[in-house]
Amino acid sequence: MGSVIRVKNVSKKFKIFYDRGDSFKERLLFKNRSRYEDRWVLRDVSLEVEKGEVLALIGHNGCGKSTLLKLLTRIYYPDGGTIEVDGRVSSLIELGAGFHPDMSGRENIYTNASIFGLTKQEIDARLDDIIEFSELREFIDNPVRTYSSGMFMRLAFAVAINVDADILLIDEILAVGDANFQSKCFDRLRELKAAGVTIVIVTHDTGTVTRFCNKAAWINEGSIISYGSASQVVDAYLSYMNGKKLEILKKEEERRMKKEAEARALEEKKNASFKAQHESKATMPDKETENIDYTANHFGLKYAEIEEARLLNHELQRTNVLEAGKPCSIEIYYKVNKPLDEYVFGMAFYTLEDDRLYGNNTQLDGVRIPHEKTNGKVTFKVSSLPLLSGKYRLNVSIVDVNGMPLDFYREYCRFDVISNDKSVGYFSVDHDWEVT
Amino acid sequence: MIRTLKEVYAYREMVVTLVHKDLRGRYKGSVLGFMWTFINPLFQLLIYDIVFSKLMHNAVDRYYLFLFVALIPWIFFSASMTGGSMAVLGQKSLVTKIYFPREVLPIAYVTSSFVNMLLSFVVVFAVVLVARVPVSPLGLLALPLVMIVEYLMALGVAMTVSAITVYFRDLEHILGIISMGMQFLSPVMYNEITMNITGRSLTLFRLNPMYYILSAYRTILYYGGVPDLKTLLPGLAFGVVMLLAGFAIFDVLKKRFAEVM
Known part of the structure; x- marks a missing residue:
C-alpha cells in the first residue's frame, strides 16, 4: 500500500513578539516593541504514513506535536x-466549530x-447516523444552549466522526463524555481503522498509543527522536520520561534534605539548652504501658530508640527515590536506653491510603537480636524492588519479643518509586504471556 | 487558483450556512425580525424624499428615486468593503481551530450583503413601479448582469481588505473614511449630468469602477433606458481585474492567518 501522508523535511x-503592536500607531511609536525572535518549533521533520495506519504523535508539552498536526490539517503552512x-x-x-448556541442541535449539525x-x-x-451516535434524539430540536457540556461534546464528536474522511486527525479529544460514550468513540475509531481510514492522533496517554496505534513518532524539541512500532517508541519515551522524573525528584529531595538538616540543627540546639536546665531530672521513660498512644504516628516505651532510618538506593546513596527492579536497603540506626534481653526490628511499606503492602520483622524471619551493645545498625536488604511507580510510606519499628512497641514510626518518611513496568496496581510480577 | 476554486466549490454548503446564519442572526431578537430588511430602506427613502424634494427643492426630477436606485447598490458595495474587512478576523475561532478554504469567509460575507441588497430591491422595484418609470424590458434583462459585475468587484475588494486587516488592524477604520470619501466621488448623490461634469474632469470621474456600476443602475431604473456596452464592458473589466487581484493577494496572505490572529 502506498503512503497517503508524506511529510518531507x-x-x-x-515569530515570538516581545510586545506586539498591531496598529499603525503602535508600530510607529514603539518600534522596539515589534522586536521578535524566531522560534523553531519543528526542524527537518520527515515521515510517511501508509493508508490504514494509525500513527500516534507523542512527546511532552511544547515539543511540537500539535504544531505538526496543525500543519497536516493545513491550519498552518510550513516554512x-x-x-x-x-x-x-x-x-x-476543535470540536463544535461554528456551533451557535441559539440554534437547534439539528441546525448545528448542518453548520x-x-x-x-x-x-x-x-x-x-448522514443526519440519522449522527443523531443516533450522539444519543440526543429527543433533544435534537432544542437549542444547543440548553445542552450540558457533555451533550454538546457528544453532538460535536458525532458530527466529526461521521464525516467519512479518508484521513482523521485527532488532538487529545478523546476525553469526551462519560466512560460509556468514550468507549463508544473508541469502538467507532476502531471500525474506521478496520475500514482503512488513516488516523493520526496526538495524545499524552501512552495506554491509548499501545492499545490503538500501529506506529508512533516521539517528538522532542521539534525533532523526531524515535519513529517506529508503537510499543517500541512508547517504551523509549517512557524510560526517558522516567529518567527526567527521577532528576526532578532528586532535586526536590536535595532541597528537602537541606531544609531538614537545618531544622534538625535548630532542634538540637534547643534540646541541648533544655537538657542543661533539666539534667538532674532526666529519668527513664515511664514503665506504664497503658500510656502508649497507639494512634500517634510515633510512639513507644523508648527502652530502645530509632536514631535514624535511611533509605539507600542501588548505588548506596541516601535517597527517597528508588528505582524498581534494582537493589535497595533500609538502614535502622538505634541506641539502647534500658537494656532488654532481645529486640525485634521491623519495617513495612504502606500506600498513601494507609494500606499495608508488605511488612516484615526480624522475629518473623527468625533473626535473633539479643542485647550486646548500646547502639548499632540493622539493615533490611532488598535484592530487587518489586514496587510499581508511585509514592509510598515507610514504616520502621523496634518492639520487644512480645510485640510491645519500644519505638514505632507509622510513617517514618515517604518515598517514590520509578518503574518501567506499565502494569497497574502496586507490585511487579515477573511474567510472560503465552498464546496457544 | 483552479484548485482553490474547486475546493471552495466543495465547501459551498459552508457558504450557504454562513450566509443563512448571518441573515437570520441580523435581526435576531427584534420583534419585527426579518421585516426590518424592508422597513429600513423604506424609511431611508421617506427621509430622502422629505429632505431633498420637499425641504431643499432639488432641481433634479424625483430626486428621491434618482438617489435611491444608486444608494442601495452603493450600500452593498460599501458594506462589503468596510464590514468585509473583518470577515476573516471576526472568525478567529474558526480560522485558528479548523481547516477550510479561507476564501469561504469573504465570499460568505459578500454574498450575505448581496442577498440583503436583493431583498432591498423588492422595495426599489415597488418604488420604481409607483413612480411609473418606463423601464425598458431589455434594460431589466441587463440588471442581473450589472449586479453580477458589482458582486465581482465587491468580492475582489472584500478579499483584499479582509486579508490585509488580519495583519494590519487599522485598516478597518481607515476603510470607514475611504468609503465616505468614495461615496462623494461616485455618482451616488449626483451624476455627471446633474453636476455638469465634462472634459478632463469626466475622464477622471470615470476612473472610479463604481461609476460604471451606479450609472448602469440609474440608466435602467431611473431613466428607463438600456445601459450601452461602453458602460458595461469597462465595468466588467474592472470587476474581473479586481477579483483576480483580490484572489492573488488573499492567496499569499492566507498562509499565516492562523499564526498572527
Whole structure:
C-alpha cells in the first residue's frame, strides 16, 4: 500500500513578539516593541504514513506535536519542506466549530458538517447516523444552549466522526463524555481503522498509543527522536520520561534534605539548652504501658530508640527515590536506653491510603537480636524492588519479643518509586504471556 | 487558483450556512425580525424624499428615486468593503481551530450583503413601479448582469481588505473614511449630468469602477433606458481585474492567518 501522508523535511518557526503592536500607531511609536525572535518549533521533520495506519504523535508539552498536526490539517503552512496529504481530511482538533448556541442541535449539525466540507445531500444522508451516535434524539430540536457540556461534546464528536474522511486527525479529544460514550468513540475509531481510514492522533496517554496505534513518532524539541512500532517508541519515551522524573525528584529531595538538616540543627540546639536546665531530672521513660498512644504516628516505651532510618538506593546513596527492579536497603540506626534481653526490628511499606503492602520483622524471619551493645545498625536488604511507580510510606519499628512497641514510626518518611513496568496496581510480577 | 476554486466549490454548503446564519442572526431578537430588511430602506427613502424634494427643492426630477436606485447598490458595495474587512478576523475561532478554504469567509460575507441588497430591491422595484418609470424590458434583462459585475468587484475588494486587516488592524477604520470619501466621488448623490461634469474632469470621474456600476443602475431604473456596452464592458473589466487581484493577494496572505490572529 502506498503512503497517503508524506511529510518531507518540514520546518516551522513562529515569530515570538516581545510586545506586539498591531496598529499603525503602535508600530510607529514603539518600534522596539515589534522586536521578535524566531522560534523553531519543528526542524527537518520527515515521515510517511501508509493508508490504514494509525500513527500516534507523542512527546511532552511544547515539543511540537500539535504544531505538526496543525500543519497536516493545513491550519498552518510550513516554512520549509513539503507536506502532501491525499484524500479527504477530517480534523478532530476543535470540536463544535461554528456551533451557535441559539440554534437547534439539528441546525448545528448542518453548520458544523458544512465546515468539514460536506454538501447538503451528504449531510442529509448522514443526519440519522449522527443523531443516533450522539444519543440526543429527543433533544435534537432544542437549542444547543440548553445542552450540558457533555451533550454538546457528544453532538460535536458525532458530527466529526461521521464525516467519512479518508484521513482523521485527532488532538487529545478523546476525553469526551462519560466512560460509556468514550468507549463508544473508541469502538467507532476502531471500525474506521478496520475500514482503512488513516488516523493520526496526538495524545499524552501512552495506554491509548499501545492499545490503538500501529506506529508512533516521539517528538522532542521539534525533532523526531524515535519513529517506529508503537510499543517500541512508547517504551523509549517512557524510560526517558522516567529518567527526567527521577532528576526532578532528586532535586526536590536535595532541597528537602537541606531544609531538614537545618531544622534538625535548630532542634538540637534547643534540646541541648533544655537538657542543661533539666539534667538532674532526666529519668527513664515511664514503665506504664497503658500510656502508649497507639494512634500517634510515633510512639513507644523508648527502652530502645530509632536514631535514624535511611533509605539507600542501588548505588548506596541516601535517597527517597528508588528505582524498581534494582537493589535497595533500609538502614535502622538505634541506641539502647534500658537494656532488654532481645529486640525485634521491623519495617513495612504502606500506600498513601494507609494500606499495608508488605511488612516484615526480624522475629518473623527468625533473626535473633539479643542485647550486646548500646547502639548499632540493622539493615533490611532488598535484592530487587518489586514496587510499581508511585509514592509510598515507610514504616520502621523496634518492639520487644512480645510485640510491645519500644519505638514505632507509622510513617517514618515517604518515598517514590520509578518503574518501567506499565502494569497497574502496586507490585511487579515477573511474567510472560503465552498464546496457544 | 483552479484548485482553490474547486475546493471552495466543495465547501459551498459552508457558504450557504454562513450566509443563512448571518441573515437570520441580523435581526435576531427584534420583534419585527426579518421585516426590518424592508422597513429600513423604506424609511431611508421617506427621509430622502422629505429632505431633498420637499425641504431643499432639488432641481433634479424625483430626486428621491434618482438617489435611491444608486444608494442601495452603493450600500452593498460599501458594506462589503468596510464590514468585509473583518470577515476573516471576526472568525478567529474558526480560522485558528479548523481547516477550510479561507476564501469561504469573504465570499460568505459578500454574498450575505448581496442577498440583503436583493431583498432591498423588492422595495426599489415597488418604488420604481409607483413612480411609473418606463423601464425598458431589455434594460431589466441587463440588471442581473450589472449586479453580477458589482458582486465581482465587491468580492475582489472584500478579499483584499479582509486579508490585509488580519495583519494590519487599522485598516478597518481607515476603510470607514475611504468609503465616505468614495461615496462623494461616485455618482451616488449626483451624476455627471446633474453636476455638469465634462472634459478632463469626466475622464477622471470615470476612473472610479463604481461609476460604471451606479450609472448602469440609474440608466435602467431611473431613466428607463438600456445601459450601452461602453458602460458595461469597462465595468466588467474592472470587476474581473479586481477579483483576480483580490484572489492573488488573499492567496499569499492566507498562509499565516492562523499564526498572527
